[in-house]
Amino acid sequence: MRPYIDLLRREQDFRRVYTAQLISLGGDWFAIVPLLNLLARETGSGVYGSLVLAADTLLIALVSPYAGSIADRYDRRTILIAADVVSAVVVLALLLVRGPATAWIGVSVIGAIAVAKAFYQPASSAALPNLVSRADLPTANVLVGASWGTMLAVGAALGGLADAAFGPYTCFLIDGASFLLSAWLTVLARRPFQQAGTARGGRPQVWRDLRETGRYVRGDRRVATLLSVKSGVGLGNGTLALFPLLATGAYAVGPLGTGLLFAARGLGALIGPLITRRSAADEARLYPVMAAGMLGFGLCYIAFGLTPWFWAALLLVVVAHMGGGANWVLSSYGLQATVPDALRGRVFSADFMLATLAMALGQLVAGWASELVDVRVLASTFGGVTLLYGVLWLAATRGVRRTAAASGPSAVPGESG
Template sequence: MLRALGHRNYRLFFAGQSVSLIGTWLTRVATAWLVYRLTGSALLLGVIGFCGQIPTFLLGPFAGVLVDRWDRHRLLVVTQVLAMLQSLALALLALSGHIAVWHVAALSIFQGLINAFDMPARQSFVVEMVDDRADLPNAIALNSSMFNGARLLGPSVAGALIAAVGEGGCFLIDAVSYLAVIASLLAMRIVPRERTHRQQHVLTELKEGVLHAFHFPPIRSLLGLIAMVSLMGMPLTTLMPVMASQVLHGGPNTLGFLMAASGLGALSGALFLASRRSVRGLGGVIFTTTLLFGAGLLAFSLSRYLALSLLAMVVAGFGMMVTTASSNTVLQTIVEERMRGRVMSFYAMAFMGTAPFGSLMAGVLATHLGAPWTLTLCGAMCLLSAAWFRRKLPVLREHVRPIYQRLGIIPEVATGLDVAAERAGPRES
């Protein structure tokens, strides 16, 4: 389960990022609580979420082209330094008592600009940190374990920290935590990538990336599913303060418990993926966990008891994490190296870029229908998305089979995304 940690650079990254991500989750909870405390508006919660994520949607494709051109290691150092400064600005404004919602919106846009480059660079950089490509799925699963371990720990203490030191104190802790990941990046020994293709105009390379991603059914279908899951799943995060305070009649501690429960489910999912030895059979896994995510959303929307809500959040967290990480693993496995940054930027667009529309949709629908009915609708849409993906699986297996055969993942019969076909009997290649 930990074989990717045998690579020195990845081990450094894992250690530094684990510390930094705890601070990131402190800021996420504190920001949501601050906005809701200042305004009491579900709509403004959606607007702030929109501001933080729309840059990824608008700049993602261009960022992917540049990530394929630039030194990813150096780019990550720059993005982490800028993110630290953003958290420090939030902390200074909050601690001085001068913070307003427009400050949060402006700094959220700034963080979104950083994320537009950071996310595809970080996803693409995993290949450079792990020397043995066979360990790539494990590294991606451990990334998810790290992210969701922080997601479990950060929100669980955020409620107590907000009560003790205020939102500004949480922002300051986050700013300091970035020093860990910056130090880990600077301590790495990176072999420069060999570039075998001549650079063309940015728009030409962008067009090439679009054609590669959206004309190949497995990539197109996985990106479509992630986009829908993110669009329908983001209202869960956006409306969490409303559900915690108005539906479950709690405070910041209740919000922290709910997010920690989601993190526990996600961490369990990440450990499940880390225990897998191959990418084979992930198609069936993606279908099942998308169903679980939709069911978790439905149960949470209907619950009026904290214990049941926490259980629903565990299920939803497990489903969301395994769906997104499994899709990431398949994409990273089948994509050409020269296209990796661009495809990962489309993944970032699907995962984070659609989220602002989900946040805005959550605010508008919750204002008219209420938070519970909004989440009920989102859960139902996730179930329909799972059914759509299940119908696509046979065709996706046919396209992925030769790639997996060439990589030696499936030396005899290939299923690509679903082991079930292999058990059904031999098929022509």
């Protein structure tokens, strides 16, 4: 833990932005878990829960191309602050969700917050290499990746407990306050969030920017490989839409069980990046570890659908998302270390778009199929989808992996411009 503590102690602006992300992410899941429980309880169906999760991902995917252009054209600090403030206002509308007739409000609010997150995520990821030195980038990237897992675990667990103790509406108010606190911490950061001269302003030319990004990706097979790796785990995340149904139905553990399943997901996403940190800066190890994470995710969710014991289900979710978390963080670091700053926002928006499209597809299918198929069978099926994707990804990226292995232990190549 010493490298992480040293980095947080030395880099004040990184510490502020990192803490802002912790607070915002924790508050996010503190509200989503109670909302999922509320919708399942009020509607008696898993459809609205799956729509909430799909809205959280699908709208991010749809907005990402535009958001990536904004992240490369305008001040990234301002983008982060604006996204937090908008989310703080919009989340208060969840107080209006009071029954089946108003369930649509929950979906709409999460969709609106997802749009704000679509601007926040590429700006934040693109800014990271400017907030720390290049030598500190692998450590910072692991910390940021693990923060998502940490606050998912903490936020989901506390959200489940608070929902059981105080009800969902208190959780929604706390979420709004967390966004405002996150914005204030970002205001305090003084270090530039991008290189001088790259924030050129002007009206975003989305299609032109997409073509430029596409040409860049086609010209570098490493970048294409890194962009494609998150989608396998994204499809498997369709199982998340089944968590409330499994907790309240198959396992009969109630709302707290939903929180614990999401917390187990977060715990795995925290542990995975920490134990694979040394693979980040070694290109020869980077691709095999990402592949192992994807295959392990699929195998664990196949077993998840078969186990009758809740404690075993929690353990399998932790191990699955250790692989998923490592997969996400390592591929993000590879992109940060390879892509030029002037293109980084757009490449990360494409990365996020592909991953979130896969998640949205999986969650929409899960919500629809949960009305027709036993949820345990469905959970195992999504594990099988990720396993198949992993096998196909290994076959399609053989050349890139072979080149990396032949070069021996080495740092991931740096920016080319």
